[in-house]
Amino acid sequence: MLLRRLCSSLTKSNTNPLFLHRKSVNPFVNSSPNPQFLTSSSKTLNPLRPISLPRSFFSCNSPMGDARRPAVVPIPSPETADRAELFRALEASLGTSFSSAPLVPENNPLVIVISGPSGVGKDAVIKKLREVRENIHFVVTATSRAMRPGEIDGKDYFFVSKDEFLKMIQDNELLEYALVYGDYKGVPKKQIREEMAKGNDIVLRVDIQGAATLRKILGGSAVFIFLVAESEEALVKRLIGRKTETKEDLLVRVATAKEEVKHMSNFDYVVVNKEGDLNGAVKLVESVIDAEKAKVHQRNFVI
Numbered sequence: 010m011l012l013r014r015l016c017s018s019l020t021k022s023n024t025n026p027l028f029l030h031r032k033s034v035n036p037f038v039n040s041s042p043n044p045q046f047l048t049s050s051s052k053t054l055n056p057l058r059p060i061s062l063p064r065s066f067f068s069c070n071s072p073m074g075d076a077r078r079p080a081v082v083p084i085p086s087p088e089t090a091d092r093a094e095l096f097r098a099l100e101a102s103l104g105t106s107f108s109s110a111p112l113v114p115e116n117n118p119l120v121i122v123i124s125g126p127s128g129v130g131k132d133a134v135i136k137k138l139r140e141v142r143e144n145i146h147f148v149v150t151a152t153s154r155a156m157r158p159g160e161i162d163g164k165d166y167f168f169v170s171k172d173e174f175l176k177m178i179q180d181n182e183l184l185e186y187a188l189v190y191g192d193y194k195g196v197p198k199k200q201i202r203e204e205m206a207k208g209n210d211i212v213l214r215v216d217i218q219g220a221a222t223l224r225k226i227l228g229g230s231a232v233f234i235f236l237v238a239e240s241e242e243a244l245v246k247r248l249i250g251r252k253t254e255t256k257e258d259l260l261v262r263v264a265t266a267k268e269e270v271k272h273m274s275n276f277d278y279v280v281v282n283k284e285g286d287l288n289g290a291v292k293l294v295e296s297v298i299d300a301e302k303a304k305v306h307q308r309n310f311v312i
C-alpha cells in the first residue's frame with residue numbers, strides 16, 4: 010500500500026525528482042551544452058525545463074516494477090490489528106522475513122588493566138569487583154615476595170621462590186614481569202589464554218611500572234584504568250592505615266607514589282577512589298567496562 014501510494018504520487022504530481030534537483034542546482038547557466046543533456050536528435054535541452062520521461066518510468070503498472078515489487082498486501086491498522094497479523098503483513102509487504110539473528114555480534118572478551126600508586130586501593134577495588142561482577146577473571150599474579158598475614162596462595166598471588174620465578178621468565182611463561190621493591194611480580198600468560206577461551210573478561214592488577222610495560226606490549230588492545238586517591242594526603246593516610254609496611258618501605262612507597270601520579274596520561278580512564286567510598290570507585294570501574302563493551306569498534310586482544 011505504501012509503495013503504491015509512493016508510486017501514484019510520483020506519477021500524478023509534477024514532482025519529478027530529476028526536475029526538482031536540476032531546478033535547485035543549475036550548473037549549466039552560461040556554460041556550453043553538456044553532452045548529458047543532448048537528446049538523441051542532438052538538440053540542446055533547456056536546463057530549467059524538466060526532462061520528459063515516459064509515464065511508465067514512475068508507473069506502478071510497469072512490467073519491470075511488477076517483477077521487482079513484492080505482492081501488494083493490505084496492512085491492518087496498528088491500533089486494532091493483532092500483533093502477529095501486523096507483523097506478517099509487514100513482512101509480506103516488504104517481501105522479506107524479519108530475522109531473529111542478533112544485530113550485534115558477540116563482544117570480544119575485554120582485557121582490563123587496573124593500576125595506580127601503592128596503597129591507593131587496587132586490591133580493595135578488585136576484591137569488591139569480584140563480588141559484584143560475573144564472567145570476569147582476575148589474573149592471579151605470580152610473585153617472589155613473602156606472603157602477608159591473611160593472604161592465600163593461588164588466590165591473592167602465586168607465591169613462588171626467586172629461582173622458580175626466574176625459570177618462568179626463561180620459559181616465556183609471563184606476559185610481563187618486573188622487579189618491584191626487591192621482589193619479582195609477573196603476569197602468567199596461560200591463565201589469560203584459558204579464561205579468554207571461555208569468553209571471560211580479564212582483569213590484570215599491576216603497578217605503574219607493569220602498566221607501562223603492558224602498554225608497550227598491548228597498545229590499544231587492552232583498556233587501561235588508573236586508580237588514584239583524591240589527594241596525596243589521603244593516599245599516605247591510607248598506606249599508613251594498612252599497617253603492612255616497615256617504616257623504610259613506607260618511605261619508599263610514599264616517595265614513589267608522588268612520582269607515579271605523573272603517569273596518568275598513559276591510561277585510558279582515571280577512577281578516583283575516594284576515602285570511604287570504595288563502592289563509588291567500583292561502580293565507576295564497572296561503568297568503564299560496560300562502555301567498552303558497547304563500543305562499535307571493539308578492542309581485539311590476541312595472546
Ligand SMILES: Nc1ncnc2c1ncn2[C@@H]1O[C@H](COP(=O)(O)OP(=O)(O)OP(=O)(O)O)[C@@H](O)[C@H]1O
Nearest residue numbers: 127128129130131132133247251283284285286287
Ligand atoms: N576508598 C577507600 N576508603 C578507605 N580506605 C580504603 C579505600 N580503598 C582502599 N582502602 C584501604 O587502603 C589500604 C590500601 O588498599 P590496598 O591494599 O587495596 O591498596 P593497593 O593499591 O592494592 O596497594 P599495593 O599496591 O601496595 O598492594 C587498605 O587498608 C584498604 O582497605
